[in-house]
Amino acid sequence: MKSARLLRGGVIWALLAMLLVWSLAPVAVMLFTSFKPGSDIYQVPVRLLPDTWTLENYRTVFTGSNMPTALWNSIVVGLLVSAATLIFCFSAGYALARFRFRAARPLALFILLGQVVPLTVVLLPLYQFVNAMNLLDTTIGVAFAHLAITVPLVTWMVRNQVAAIPIDLEEAAMIDGGSRFDAVTYVTLPICAPGLAAAGMFAFLQSWHEFLFASVMTSSTSARTAPVSLTEFAGEFSVDWGATMAASVVLTLPIVVLFVALQRYFVAGLTGGAVKG
Amino acid sequence: MAMKPRTALFAGVVGAAVIGIGATIVVNASGGAADDQNTVTWWVPDWDYQEAVKIVETFEADNPDIKVELVQTTGDTVANRTAVALDSGNTPDVITESIARIRGYADKDQLADLSTLYGQDLPEDDFAPGLIDALTVDGATYAVPYRWATNALIYNPALFQAAGIDEPPATWAEFEEDAKKLTQGNVVGTAWPMQGDASDLTLRFLDFALSDGATIENGLPKLTEKSSAGAINLIGDAINEGWASKSSFELDNTGIRELFLQGRVAMYPAGVFDVDAALEAGAPIATAALPGPDGPGTAQGVGWAYIVPQASQKKDAAQKLVSFLGQPENMAALTLTFPARVSASDDPKFTTPERAAYAEQLAEHSVPAPNDPRWTAVLQQVHDEIQKVALGDKSAAAAATSIQEIADKTASN
Amino acid sequence: MIQTDQPTPASAVAHPPAPSRRRRGGSGQPVALILPAALLTAVLMLIPIVTTVIRVITDGGTGLQRLFDLPNIGQVMLNTLIWTVGSVAGALFIGYLGALVLSSKRLRLVGLWRALVMIPWIIPGVVAATVWRWALSTDYGLLNQTLLDLGVIGEPVRWLSNPDIVLISVALIQIWVTAPFVMLMVSAVLSGIPEERLEAARIDGAGGPQILRHIILPAIRTTTAICSLTLAIWALNSFTIIFVTTSGGPAGSSTILPILLYQAFQNGDQALVSAVAVVQLLIGSVFAVFFARTMRTDIEEQT
Numbered sequence: 001m002k003s004a005r006l007l008r009g010g011v012i013w014a015l016l017a018m019l020l021v022w023s024l025a026p027v028a029v030m031l032f033t034s035f036k037p038g039s040d041i042y043q044v045p046v047r048l049l050p051d052t053w054t055l056e057n058y059r060t061v062f063t064g065s066n067m068p069t070a071l072w073n074s075i076v077v078g079l080l081v082s083a084a085t086l087i088f089c090f091s092a093g094y095a096l097a098r099f100r101f102r103a104a105r106p107l108a109l110f111i112l113l114g115q116v117v118p119l120t121v122v123l124l125p126l127y128q129f130v131n132a133m134n135l136l137d138t139t140i141g142v143a144f145a146h147l148a149i150t151v152p153l154v155t156w157m158v159r160n161q162v163a164a165i166p167i168d169l170e171e172a173a174m175i176d177g178g179s180r181f182d183a184v185t186y187v188t189l190p191i192c193a194p195g196l197a198a199a200g201m202f203a204f205l206q207s208w209h210e211f212l213f214a215s216v217m218t219s220s221t222s223a224r225t226a227p228v229s230l231t232e233f234a235g236e237f238s239v240d241w242g243a244t245m246a247a248s249v250v251l252t253l254p255i256v257v258l259f260v261a262l263q264r265y266f267v268a269g270l271t272g273g274a275v276k277g
Numbered sequence: 278m279a280m281k282p283r284t285a286l287f288a289g290v291v292g293a294a295v296i297g298i299g300a301t302i303v304v305n306a307s308g309g310a311a312d313d314q315n316t317v318t319w320w321v322p323d324w325d326y327q328e329a330v331k332i333v334e335t336f337e338a339d340n341p342d343i344k345v346e347l348v349q350t351t352g353d354t355v356a357n358r359t360a361v362a363l364d365s366g367n368t369p370d371v372i373t374e375s376i377a378r379i380r381g382y383a384d385k386d387q388l389a390d391l392s393t394l395y396g397q398d399l400p401e402d403d404f405a406p407g408l409i410d411a412l413t414v415d416g417a418t419y420a421v422p423y424r425w426a427t428n429a430l431i432y433n434p435a436l437f438q439a440a441g442i443d444e445p446p447a448t449w450a451e452f453e454e455d456a457k458k459l460t461q462g463n464v465v466g467t468a469w470p471m472q473g474d475a476s477d478l479t480l481r482f483l484d485f486a487l488s489d490g491a492t493i494e495n496g497l498p499k500l501t502e503k504s505s506a507g508a509i510n511l512i513g514d515a516i517n518e519g520w521a522s523k524s525s526f527e528l529d530n531t532g533i534r535e536l537f538l539q540g541r542v543a544m545y546p547a548g549v550f551d552v553d554a555a556l557e558a559g560a561p562i563a564t565a566a567l568p569g570p571d572g573p574g575t576a577q578g579v580g581w582a583y584i585v586p587q588a589s590q591k592k593d594a595a596q597k598l599v600s601f602l603g604q605p606e607n608m609a610a611l612t613l614t615f616p617a618r619v620s621a622s623d624d625p626k627f628t629t630p631e632r633a634a635y636a637e638q639l640a641e642h643s644v645p646a647p648n649d650p651r652w653t654a655v656l657q658q659v660h661d662e663i664q665k666v667a668l669g670d671k672s673a674a675a676a677a678t679s680i681q682e683i684a685d686k687t688a689s690n
Numbered sequence: 691m692i693q694t695d696q697p698t699p700a701s702a703v704a705h706p707p708a709p710s711r712r713r714r715g716g717s718g719q720p721v722a723l724i725l726p727a728a729l730l731t732a733v734l735m736l737i738p739i740v741t742t743v744i745r746v747i748t749d750g751g752t753g754l755q756r757l758f759d760l761p762n763i764g765q766v767m768l769n770t771l772i773w774t775v776g777s778v779a780g781a782l783f784i785g786y787l788g789a790l791v792l793s794s795k796r797l798r799l800v801g802l803w804r805a806l807v808m809i810p811w812i813i814p815g816v817v818a819a820t821v822w823r824w825a826l827s828t829d830y831g832l833l834n835q836t837l838l839d840l841g842v843i844g845e846p847v848r849w850l851s852n853p854d855i856v857l858i859s860v861a862l863i864q865i866w867v868t869a870p871f872v873m874l875m876v877s878a879v880l881s882g883i884p885e886e887r888l889e890a891a892r893i894d895g896a897g898g899p900q901i902l903r904h905i906i907l908p909a910i911r912t913t914t915a916i917c918s919l920t921l922a923i924w925a926l927n928s929f930t931i932i933f934v935t936t937s938g939g940p941a942g943s944s945t946i947l948p949i950l951l952y953q954a955f956q957n958g959d960q961a962l963v964s965a966v967a968v969v970q971l972l973i974g975s976v977f978a979v980f981f982a983r984t985m986r987t988d989i990e991e992q993t
Contacts, residue, residue: 042535042538042539044463044539044541080298083294084294084298087291087294087295123361124361124364124365127361127365128365128367131365131367136367140298178281179284181284181287181288182281182284184284185281185283185284185287186281186283186284189287212357215353215354215357215358216354216357216358216361219320219348219349219350219358219369220348220349221349228351228354231351231352231353231354232323232351234351234352234353239531
């Protein structure tokens with residue numbers, strides 16, 4: 001009995017080890033390549049670890065490129081996107097979850113359909129729209145374009161979270177004499193908070209990753225986001241792999257930290273009411 | 278209805294956010310209207326940026342009433358952004374674009390006619406042969422080219438010596454024979470860029486085909502099955518038979534250069550930048566004209582040019598800038614390969630010994646690359662046919678027939 | 691997060707406590723709340739969709755005709771199918787396995803492990819694709835080098851350039867990127883299964899497989915559906931991974947619809963872009979309808 005349990009424990013740890021190798025091996029390649037000098041990168045036979053360690057690539061990224069500005073832009077765009085997404089999607093998601101009206105189903109389906117549209121199709125109309133608002137080459141313009149990606153799914157996530165909250169709770173607050181808004185701020189929002197944090201982070205993530213819109217909507221370094229800036233290390237004729245990898249590490253790190261900090265909410269919130277026990 | 282404190286706070290925060298975003302949009306939307314009528318916007322690729330800043334300073338000193346705003350593009354984004362900007366009608370005033378894409382824009386009436394710029398300051402006959410014709414549709418010339426280059430053969434003399442070969446190959450037969458001799462151990466004779474942009478591979482294919490009877494008419498290739506089969510043999514069969522690297526499928530231009538620098542690829546057709554890279558890395562290198570069926574082969578000229586969008590509001594100022602950029606000294610300064618004007622080629626940076634083969638290739642054995650968008654549209658199909666041969670799924674002759682069909686269909690569309 | 695007795699809009703309206711809401715919620719209110727998001731979606735999505743469909747119709751079907759005349763269209767459709775099914779199945783498998791492992795009571799530091807295995811999902815797509823291309827390269831690839839050193843293979847495997855395995859390789863990358871999402875979703879459900887139920891089952895003498903079959907699998911059924919559909923839609927619209935690693939090659943053996951669309955986009959061939967987009971939209975709508983169905987059954991089951 002005891003040995004069986006030990007064995008089972010061993011199997012679990014072995015599976016975990018395999019899972020970690022599978023998940024992290026490419027990340028390790030990225031990390032270690034970022035510390036290699038140019039001569040080591042194309043070395044044959046290939047080795048994971050650098051022969052000589054260097055911070056040169058990071059120096060290139062931080063002092064010899066537009067990456068710092070681009071990172072800042074990415075943060076600004078990401079925050080704008082998550083804030084706007086939450087405002088739009090909480091109101092829509094709440095209405096979809098709590099009210100029954102004739103347009104609800106078509107509207108929900110319609111918002112969902114937004115998930116399915118290939119982004120290249122949206123590109124030109126969106127560009128014209130952003131241009132019409134005179135927002136080309138601004139962080140706000142990029143953020144606006146990113147809403148196209150985040151709004152559909154997040155509306156859905158929020159809707160499910162709200163639907164999972166017993167309406168009795170809200171009604172109790174309303175019977176006590178509060179308005180519907182009071183019920184929302186005192187009851188619904190606090191319960192939804194983890195889920196909203198997850199949704200907000202989801203929006204941030206999507207915006208942080210997005211390349212196509214950002215590359216077309218921005219022309220100067222003043223609004224260029226980090227993934228677009230990453231392409232600057234690939235010159236007309238050559239690619240600076242070391243700097244690309246270093247920039248990738250820099251691009252990945254903040255989001256990993258954010259995730260670790262928020263992951264408790266994330267696990268609970270992402271699935272929300274869509275999941276039943 | 279009385280609000281509880283937290284509700285008020287919440288409403289306040291949301292309200293402030295909405296007003297904030299709204300206000301920024303309004304400010305932006307109205308602020309843009311006061312755009313300065315004398316400011317010309319020029320989209321310049323990042324590799325030209327530093328020189329461009331200097332040239333613009335001189336230009337602004339000469340033309341105090343015009344200001345130039347430089348906006349950097351990158352190699353990966355310039356095509357998408359230019360296409361979207363031209364389609365939407367919101368354009369900069371001058372764009373540095375690849376010559377291969379210009380005809381496509383011109384066909385959609387998106388570019389201003391720059392014919393009037395040519396003349397005393399910008400004599401047409403000072404440009405590389407055929408170049409201006411390639412940019413002219415129905416009598417209107419839509420661009421001023423400034424950079425022009427072809428591929429030539431670059432090889433590793435040390436590996437050649439080790440294999441007992443004295444001279445670079447001058448004919449296709451020698452190319453094949455030498456490549457087979459050079460292929461041993463870690464080294465392969467040559468490699469072809471089969472990953473990434475389809476045009477990298479088709480450019481090499483067409484170079485060989487043009488050397489053996491194919492021609493380019495009005496920006497569209499006229500192929501023959503014989504020339505295609507010969508070209509595919511050198512590329513596709515070479516890989517299948519192993520005297521070109523099997524890893525070609527994973528290599529783009531940069532990847533091949535890296536292998537060359539490490540002495541793992543003995544020779545390959547490449548642009549002049551690869552020469553500079555090898556010299557800088559201290560790798561053994563020499564250059565020669567591209568081999569042809571029996572003597573020097575033909576190479577396609579490719580390059581970059583300045584265009585002025587039809588939608589630009591400041592065409593006069595933009596044309597002044599383009600005309601200025603077209604002067605030989607400015608052209609020489611902004612060129613990493615070769616200048617489009619013959620009179621700009623005297624600059625010492627174009628006359629190094631390794632560049633001699635390129636200069637000769639350009640002057641005597643080159644034609645402008647096809648730039649008809651109908652050809653661009655089928656590049657992927659041609660590319661895939663060549664790859665099938667390289668994979669051993671198809672014979673060179675069968676692929677040549679397929680490519681002929683593709684090309685004929687393209688021409689009849 | 692898990693309630694067994696969640697009222698839903700439908701049930702709440704049908705049963706008594708509802709009037710309080712009816713009294714307060716005027717008929718204009720829900721529409722006003724949804725309006726911003728719906729307008730945004732309309733501007734961002736509806737207009738492009740309508741424009742695209744109109745373009746395909748007005749050009750008399752020549753775009754569609756050209757699309758289906760392409761010599762490799764059959765292969766592209768087949769690739770798209772294999773890629774979608776393969777990457778969804780793989781991500782579900784690894785995701786489930788990971789979630790089960792991470793839910794084990796025998797593990798310590800679960801938070802840390804979970805954060806680590808999430809990295810593939812939160813890493814930017816371009817970066818992930820670039821790193822994989824690097825790791826799978828024939829000339830410099832660390833995977834080949836490792837396998838050679840271990841003596842598993844005799845010569846480098848051309849992961850990204852052998853037409854027989856390239857689709858598997860790129861699907862593996864997609865699995866690597868998306869499996870954590872499944873892990874996350876399934877973890878949440880597993881953590882919601884009441885401990886008493888598992889205990890009760892064990893006392894009744896149920897072994898691991900039985901618990902898996904009778905308790906865990908039914909609990910994650912809906913989540914499985916949601917995950918599969920989300921993954922399928924992602925795979926169907928996914929472009930970065932294949933574009934960066936193989937550009938759809940060799941000889942089109944890893945070309946899927948979005949790659950075709952992008953190639954047409956690069957050529958400025960709007961008619962073909964619209965045609966591919968419409969086909970993608972059609973397939974996507976089928977998924978979306980399934981998605982909506984699943985969500986609805988899910989909601990109805992909860993009442």
